[in-house]
């Protein structure tokens with residue numbers, strides 16, 4: 001366990017902000033890739049799955065939650081869990097169109113999440129060696145995320161195994177927004193390490209905070225190549241916990257710069273490109289927590305947006 005003193009956090013935040021403000025703005029796009037309209041609209045079903053994770057269990061059961069459920073017809077939901085309080089809501093089911101098992105995790109109130117992730121004493125730990133066998137020794141992750149993931153990991157894995165076998169499927173898809181994105185990130189590597197090698201794992205997350213350290217990000221990159229983490233405009237959640245505390249994002253950033261315009265950012269936690277989150281939101285004061293809720297290409301995600 002490691003803790004970080006407040007003064008250090010404060011100084012580092014000041015320093016980061018001073019350096020970034022000195023950098024000139026430009027509109028270069030030589031390193032990022034602009035998403036085509038079809039790539040952008042192709043994200044919609046995943047966005048709707050992440051949105052549906054906020055719906056009460058009795059509404060997602062039977063896939064009857066309104067707009068979000070209607071947007072992905074034919075989805076066969078087989079398990080819901082969590083209580084939206086002690087344990088985040090989640091659901092598991094089979095998506096025949098894409099021949100994939102889908103696991104979706106609910107997020108939490110962004111104001112609460114921000115206060116946890118800018119806490120003066122962020123606690124990290126090595127992931128549980130039973131759940132994550134064979135991890136390099138230097139990996140640490142946020143303890144709050146690891147604890148939350150532990151509560152549902154076994155139940156979800158069992159259901160995923162059942163559905164893969166019942167449907168003779170070879171693919172698992174993890175989605176989530178906010179805290180749910182962090183849980184989906186943990187679940188992605190967890191699935192890779194616990195399912196047979198011929199099962200492909202993909203994930204799409206939204207407004208995801210940093211989950212672990214640089215060693216986590218590097219190992220994750222090597223094991224979960226098919227990963228997208230979508231950040232909306234000036235959302236502040238993706239910039240916490242801070243890099244100055246040793247936290248790092250894995251690869252896969254897609255940044256929605258403005259409605260209809262998104263870029264794919266190279267590398268892990270892209271600090272070089274003007275269109276990517278680190279430069280767009282150099283510190284919390286430059287961001288907007290409302291962008292956390294969307295719209296992600298017209299779709300809002302959060303407790304208030306289950307079906308409206």
Ligand SMILES: *[C@@H]1O[C@H](CO)[C@@H](O)[C@H](O)[C@H]1NC(C)=O
Pocket residue numbers: 076078094163166
């Ligand atoms: C949904 O999945 C369950 C469990 O695999 C299966 O028994 C059921 O037949 C499926 N329903 C549909 C409509 O495919």
